[in-house]
Amino acid sequence: MNRISALGLDVGKRRIGVAGCDGLGLIATGLETIERRSFAEDVARFQAIVQERQVQVLVVGLPYNKEGNIGFQAKHIQKYARRLGDALQLPLEFVDERLTSYEAEEMMKAQNLSPRYNKGLVDRKAAAIILQQWLDCRR
Structure with missing residues (x-):
């Protein structure tokens, strides 16, 4: 089995949740939340x-709308991700991220954690869900 190193990104206006995977590409884990400042700092x-x-690759969540189309927010994320991919000289792959933040919040509630006061943790967990979906589709 080939080794894989991918980053999953949940890109928001204020923060970016970042997740990584094990070398076998089996398990995604939230790594950190980056507070967005300037593009250069990002x-x-x-x-x-x-x-x-x-x-080796950036996996970015895109918020498709209910009909499965790319809306205004998704276009902004695509633009940002392409700039980031170019700056890092890495290929991009996009994943439908509908309901990942909701799923992350529900996971936190099950662990008796408050999503309201842990926005960065929600973003990391959402990034892990995005990356896990991508990993699972690759298998």
């Missing part, structure tokens, strides 16, 4: 993660 933080984890 890239610098991602460069460190990419180098440390020897990342």
Whole structure:
């Protein structure tokens, strides 16, 4: 089995949830939440993660609308992700992220954690769900 190092991203206006996977590509885990500042600062933080984890691909969640089309927010995320992929010189793959934040919040509630006060954790868990979906589809 080939080794894989992918980052899952849940891109929001204020934060980006980041998830990584084990080398076999079986399990996705939330890594951190990046507070967005400037694009240059975002890239610098991602460069460190990419180098440390020897990342090969970025997997970005896209919020499709109910009809399965790409809306306004998804277009913004695509634009940002393409800029990020170009800056990091990494390929991009997009995954339908509908309901991942809701799923992450429900997981937190089951663990007696408050999603309301842990937005960064919601973002990390959503990124892990996005990446896990991508990993599962690859198998």
